[in-house]
Amino acid sequence: MPAPHLRPDHACLIVHGKDQPGIVAAVSALITRNRGNIVAFDQYSDDPTGGAYFQRVVFHRPDLAAALPEIRADLESTLASGFDLQWSLTDQSTPKRMAILASKQDHCLLDLLWRHRRGDLPVSIPMVVSNHTTAAEDVRSFGVPFFHVPSTPGPDKSASEARILDLLAGNVDFVVLARYMQILSPEFLERVGVPVINIHHSFLPAFIGAEPYRKAKERGVKLIGATSHYVTSDLDEGPIIEQDTVRVTHADSAAELARRGADVERQVLSRAVLWHAEDRVIRHGNHTIVF
Template identity: 70%
Template sequence: MAHNNLPKNHASLVVHGEDRSGIVAAVASVLAKHGANIVSLDQHSEDPEGGAFFQRTVMHVPDLTAAMPALTAHLEAVVGDELGLEWRLRDLSTPLRVAILASKSDHCLLDLLWRQRRGELPISVPMVISNHTDVAEDVRFFGIPFFHIPTPAGGDRTEAEAEIVKLLADNTDLVVLARYMQILSGSFLKEVGVPVINIHHSFLPAFIGAGPYKRAKERGVKLIGSTAHYVTEDLDEGPIIEQDVVRVSHEESLAELVRRGADVERQVLARAVLWHCEDRVIRNGNRTIVF
């Protein structure tokens, strides 16, 4: 679909590194010299004396495309070289390419596709990959290519992962696991080379791994939740982007917990994808700063 609602001539600038005096002034000075008008600015310092500094700026630049090369070079000279900070600049009128990996469950997958079609997510979806064919027709209804790559139960997944990497290569800026239910290897994450976001159906760090609703029911919890996080080699241990919960009681059956949890999963994953694609999330070790 056409993303007519994306802001034209708007860019985001994310800066982070060791805090020191003069960062905000230096960044603002560079932007002003290229005719940028700051629309919004968020910043956070963990400690003004040697702590970490984080900043997200959204700006309007007349004829952004023409201004990008010179603006990029100037930012590298001042922010990168002089201040020694990490930074990234992105044209917000260009949607990120988000590939989705799914399994049999369709609620998170279809919610993302529906939001993308309505223009609620600033993304394009080049493909959906699944280890089952249950969601194939639903995906094709949205006009999105569907690829079936089965994974052997309990066996070596190297070949399947290699096929997925080939499909994703140069075609995606983000991978989303919409209840994919497969553990990805460290080599896969390295070869894909883009961030991977997962939705886990519990309020981490509680109930890591498989069967969290069943374990929540057995434990008699009064809250169930969901967590969207970046994927690392450690199962369900990556930096958390977003979480939410819903109150439950002893009266709910396991099936009811699953049904109510699915609503939370959809909302949490959608918010995490939106925030990532708007450059609102900055990773800091195993934590995130979300503006």
């Protein structure tokens, strides 16, 4: 995976739909006639005899911004009309706007803020929203706005969710749940209108739901893990972006599992965020294609 810096005059084109002969040729001819030079090309068909087709192309094109409307029109007529494919084109000089939702645990939150400051994540961070105030000072020391939205007591989260939706509306391109300990309602997920990425502190599908480290200790596993996935209305069942594991022993308490798992969580989440921000991840049903 190349360096994540924002690249002027580079565009990323995602194409997917029904596999058909000639897609690669059509896409590359289109890029060539629009004076682009391909710098990265990934392609995948889940069934060469007629399944789904996925493609990611990064190309360099001088004066990209001026040319975008023309390129988009060409894509629409060539791919959408000609091949019945879906496509999206993003300008890689524009960072995606990422909101972070967090609770008391700050390791994933601080890790993202710090990677962003180092220039390792091609995103902007317009806000952190938390149902606790503990991280406010830390977040603001990174120059990032912090909003405290207390969780509404009781099962009806609609008031606090409405407040969060107000903050997000129009301001963000995706949301990251950095160990956010509230379950978002299906209504929230429908209304938020942007992808939501979660980090779950187990190797899914093992230990779905609450307290996975305690459950891992009870089951006596020899590895623990973490999973980053897109959030859907099925808890911990959304498309997996990235996972990893680390070795533990009988001597590790549940608290020690949590301590060691924290390292895996922040690495897995940071890779998922990076890949999403670089348009490397395509959702397909409950799966992801990661180029």
